[in-house]
Amino acid sequence: MTTISISGLRKSFGPNEVLRGLDLEIPPGEFVGLMGPNGAGKSTLLKILGGIYRADAGELRYGEERVASLAERPEVGFIHQDLGLIDDLDIVANLRLGEPPMRILGPLLDARRERKEAREAIERVGLNIAVETQVGELAPGEKALVAVARLLQRGASVLFIDEATSTLPPQDARRLISSLTATAGKGATVVMVSHKLSEILDATQRVVVILDGKIAADARSADLDRDELARMVVARETRGERPRRTRGPGQEEVLRMRAACAGRAGPVDLAVHRAEVVGLTGLAGSGLHDVAYMAAGAVSCRSGEVTVATGVRRAMVPPNRESQGGFADLSTAANMTLSALSDWRRPGRLLNGRAERRDVVEMVERLDVRPPDPEAEFGTLSGGNKQKVIFGRVLFRRPGLYILCEPTRGVDVATRADLYHLIDELREDGAGILVVTSDFEDLFAVCDRISVVESGRPGEFLSVDETTAEQLEAFI
Ligand SMILES: Nc1ncnc2c1ncn2[C@@H]1O[C@H](COP(=O)(O)OP(=O)(O)OP(=O)(O)O)[C@@H](O)[C@H]1O
Ligand SMILES: [Mg+2]
Structure with a gap:
């Protein structure tokens, strides 16, 4: 169980200073919601942690150890928005992507065990589908669950998830979140990016808001209601009160x-x-x-x-x-x-x-x-x-x-x-x-x-x- 400490993290794209000295500490076993306006740098932060982007400055520590990213840690898993699954392969193959095949003896492959483990893995996230199904045939919600199942099956105990619920209808989103909550309940660290207030309030223990390249708010979720949370993440004036509808639908x-x-x-x-x-x-x-x-x-x-x-x-x-x-x-x-x-x-x-x-x-x-x-x-x-x-x-x-x-x-x-x-x-x-x-x-x-x-x-x-x-x- 390891604490992740980020300090003074900076990242610019050309003249666009996205992260401007961001400090954040994530203790093990916490379920953190990461929020902030579009373009605030949430995905950028996750990509730096995942080793896709390199920070311009700052320090990342995993426990006591100073590291460039968390990419090499087998227990750390990322779900970026595209999920990283292969549509043309079935669920079993997707779950085993990048792992050596299971063997019975020497060159004999143990396809039966691979299927059985795949079945158990997707059941753990509440998915009930034949594991021979091509991933391309799955609904987005099911794909997201397969991506989570893959991380859990690999024993990931630190999960970073970027807006995986954004296209899911309520039931699927709840299914995904309850499998994350269950994982967090067993001691895993979960960091989830979402724009959905209710989701963050229901699932997470702590909310962190990025604004202007830094952490602008950091609070216990239980201490917040919907309005307070909305105020924390809304960085600008909205167009205000919506106009009253002055007419009903036309005939034409x-x-x-x-x-x-x-x-x-x-x-x-x-x-x-x-x-x-x-x-x-x-x-x-x-x-x-x-x-x-x-x-x-x-x-x-x-x-x-x-x-x-x-x-x-x-x-x-x-x-x-x-x-x-x-x-x-x-x-x-x-x-x-x-x-x-x-x-x-x-x-x-x-x-x-x-x-x-x-x-x-x-x-x-x-x-x-x-x-x-x-x-x-x-x-x-x-x-x-x-x-x-x-x-x-x-x-x-x-x-x-x-x-x-x-x-x-x-x-x-x-x-x-x-x-x-x-x-x-x-x-x-x-x-x-x-x-x-x-x-x-x-x-x-x-x-x-x-x-x-x-x-x-x-x-x-x-x-x-x-x-x-x-x-x-x-x-x-
Ligand atoms: N590869 C890149 N090249 C240039 N600019 C980039 C690149 N990646 C991100 N940016 C810029 O960095 C800023 C932060 O983007 P990022 O994707 O991290 O935002 P976000 O907080 O995830 O927003 P959203 O909620 O809309 O997903 C944006 O202004 C974006 O245009
Ligand atoms: Mg993003």
Whole structure:
């Protein structure tokens, strides 16, 4: 059992000073929640500890020993946001990745024992799936659990976990967290990054907040309530009180789906009206996101139809920003404007670079993208800031129909409030909005009607005013 001590840690990327002398001590056996706004340096800290980045200055101690990183310690495990699993291999192979094969004798492999141990490992994290399943077929929540199972199976007793719950529906998130809590209960140290207040309050013993490159707050979780914690992590003014809704949804349909089928979804019947926000949720694997792709016209349906009101543009925030969201090598500006370039064309087809630039600067400010530099490379942005840039792109299209998948995924507490505010404004302006999300807070914050997608089709639509989170969960 070893204490981790970090002192005076510094890290800059070019002129961007991210960590500015960070001090933190983590005693063994503690479950620590790590919070802070998007771009604060949480992932950077974990990457330094994991040996992916090298600190510019500062000291890291593992017990008495001074070390450059914790990467070489077999008992220390990391789950970075991409999880590091291989989709084309089954669960057994993923769990054994990098380990020598088990042998009975000499060259005889003991596949039976590997399977048995794999089964035990995933059962320990509450997963009940055949271990021969290809990891690529698993839902994100199940993948996250496999990643945790892998760490535990290797006997990791110090775990660092970067936003593994950000795409998980409540049940999966709880499953993952309870397996972490159980591990911590047996003496393991767990450091978990999350933007979800309730998760941090429920699971952790201590909350540490990074702001301006240093630890700005450090408190016992039990001493905090939700509001106090929110105040600790919100580093700036939000857009304040949300506007009251002055009107109900319009009569006019902007989107109509009739018995539409594609991928795992269908037959889907649903309508989104002008000035209406319709929410869909469901477990991963339910075909939830396929409904969104159909609505956005990103896939065509094999049967049934999807119609959009004449003259209405649609735009989508895709569910997975890492693989579908943006162009890593292009700038923030290019990523924002690439699907609306014609808006900045002058007669004669020349691009009006100055107007484009001005609009981008305005959008960066409106969404509080950090760093506020239109030329920053998209691939280097923090998770939440990537999400904001993709939102900017969607806004630039000025659509009449928005399809927003996991709109608040990975964004910090203040930005979440801002995005809700923004969705209210879009609705007020008359847009139709389809929110497809695993985050119940999104549903209750912005939607008029909600439904649970199961086996590819939405069930009954419920008015949010007459629904509680518990009722909704019972449907899933
Ligand atoms: N490889 C890199 N090159 C340049 N800048 C980088 C690189 N990695 C991170 N940064 C910058 O470092 C800052 C901190 O990023 P980091 O990913 O640590 O934030 P975070 O606290 O994890 O935020 P989030 O909550 O959005 O995930 C950001 O301003 C980001 O743009
Ligand atoms: Mg991060």
